[in-house]
Amino acid sequence: MSKLVDFFNRFPFLKAADIAEIEKIAVKRTYKAGEEFIQLGATRKKIGIIETGLIRGYSIKTSGEEVSVIFAKEGEIASTHELIFYNQPSRQIVEFLEPTTMLVFDYRDIERLAVDNPRVEQMRNQFIQDFLVKVLHRLETFLIYTPEERYLWLIKEEPSLMQRVQQKHLASFLGITPVSLSRLRSRMSKK
Incomplete structure (x- = not known):
């Protein structure tokens, strides 16, 4: 799982033992273009790190029109904020735009590791901070x-x-x- 190690090298505070622990809870999966990673209304707290490929997160307006909210590619995270931050059913759909290989986690497993490991907690906080910065920048582009x-x-x-x-x-x-x-x-x- 060298791509996982490459990804987590972005967090220099993680030790080799931390990465090994995280690797144990990852499952490598391959998806076809058009498949859904997260369906509308999903409640399972899953998160993926994209090794190869591309995803799109989108919402559906009451008119039925799809609105692309986010794209994520190699080395980026795939999930929805409702599942991760609010523990609510997803209001977005996450679909694969290309054949994609991802390392998939149950986010609850990461949370459990974070309880006993301050470095994993720091990594989790960095995920949240990076996500927030991306969302706020996107909001700013629409406002300004x-x-x-x-x-x-x-x-x-x-x-x-x-x-x-x-x-x-x-x-x-x-x-x-x-x-x-x-x-x-x-x-x-x-x-």
């Missing part, structure tokens, strides 16, 4: 940036998504229609 600025931000921060994600999913992530995204891309290519 124009659609064009959000598009430029996405190109700068997540350039690989431009090639890997369907236009309709990118558009909903940016808060615009696919037609508006097409026009925006056309306008940007002329600059």
